[in-house]
Structure formats: C-alpha cells, structure tokens
Amino acid sequence: MPKTISFLILLFLILTTFSCKNDTLESAESKIETTAEPESKAPVKRAPKKDLTAEDIAIIKSVMSRIMTEPQLKKYASYLVTAEMGTMLSEEKGPFTIFAPTNLALGTLSGDRARFFASPENKPKLEEMLKSYIVPEKIDTEALLKTIAKNGRAKLKTIDGQTLIATKSGEEIIISNGMGTSVKVIKGGIEASNGVVYVVDGLLPTN
Numbered sequence: 001m002p003k004t005i006s007f008l009i010l011l012f013l014i015l016t017t018f019s020c021k022n023d024t025l026e027s028a029e030s031k032i033e034t035t036a037e038p039e040s041k042a043p044v045k046r047a048p049k050k051d052l053t054a055e056d057i058a059i060i061k062s063v064m065s066r067i068m069t070e071p072q073l074k075k076y077a078s079y080l081v082t083a084e085m086g087t088m089l090s091e092e093k094g095p096f097t098i099f100a101p102t103n104l105a106l107g108t109l110s111g112d113r114a115r116f117f118a119s120p121e122n123k124p125k126l127e128e129m130l131k132s133y134i135v136p137e138k139i140d141t142e143a144l145l146k147t148i149a150k151n152g153r154a155k156l157k158t159i160d161g162q163t164l165i166a167t168k169s170g171e172e173i174i175i176s177n178g179m180g181t182s183v184k185v186i187k188g189g190i191e192a193s194n195g196v197v198y199v200v201d202g203l204l205p206t207n
Helices: 005-035 054-060 063-068 071-082 086-091 111-118 120-131 141-151
Strands: 096-101 154-157 163-169 172-176 182-192 195-200
Touching (some): 063 071, 063 096, 063 195
Antiparallel strands (some): 154 163, 163 172
C-alpha cells in the first residue's frame, strides 16, 4: 500500500458509512414506491456492495486508524503519514503500544523544528522522533497498572531503542524517558486490532 494510506483508511470508513446510508435510502424509496402510481420503466441496476475482507476490517480498526480518528492526534497522524509509517501501523500485526502526543503538544515545537521535520531530507530524524513513542508490544491499561503496582514502575523499550518509564502519581499515569521530562496520559487504552493507543499531553526529548 502506498503512502496514501490515510486516504485508503478514510475510504474504507466512507464505504461502510455509505453502505448504512444506502440501506436507509433504499428502505425509504421502497415505502414511496408502494404509495405512488406504478410507472412502466426499466429496472435500475445497482452496483454490488463491497464486502470488506478480514484484512480491510483489521486496517479500519488498526492503531493508525485509531490515531487518525482521534481529534487530539491529528498532528501526530499527519507526521506519521509524512514519515511513511502509516503502512506499518495499519497493515502489520505488531502489536504496538503508542503514547501519542496531542496536537497541542506538537504545537509547542518551534517553527524551525517543525520545518526541520517537514523537510524530506530529514525524514530519518522524523521517524526517529515518532518511533520514540512506539513500543513493539501490546500493553493495555490493566497490564500497565498491574506492572506499576507490582514494581513501582514499568520499563518499556521503544522501537528506536529508547526506554520509557511509566509510573503513577495519584490516579494519573506518568511517562518519562529518563531525560528530565515527563508527560501525563490523558486518555488511555484505546484498543485497536494490532495494539493500543494512549494520548499524552506533552513531548519527550530524544537523544
């Protein structure tokens, strides 16, 4: 699948929505036809409905799709598409646990830094930044809290080799990477077909 994965995912969502609307429309048309005078006209051929495959459904429910449909993560989704990581997060089984920064968090990047990540020649650095929030295993909220309760913290290795440390402060889950900055999970446990997504309220520095 090309890097236009965002378009394809949205297309699948539109297809399923259109199918439901089409059923409603057909029902309404049927009621009208029973009360109207019969007309002699050729039957209208309707295009067959597309049956989604198991792979299609998995993509629609993937971590990438969850990120794209979460209003607070539009910027992070855009960065993933720019870095051509959409296919990995939508088609690969993973599983993945993603601590995705909000739009507001990514909005704190300086203009120079944002332009740096937007430049094609800096794509490897953009990938590195994005991967620092992705753990190559599925850790749902229950499992994460159990580990923190047992050990006082949970150590999570990201796909770029960094270590995230999850702890609790009161009822809140805090994520840090040992560089003096921590972020708070403000929405967690968004289940997906190939992992789980957490929304965090800030950015973590990278090496």
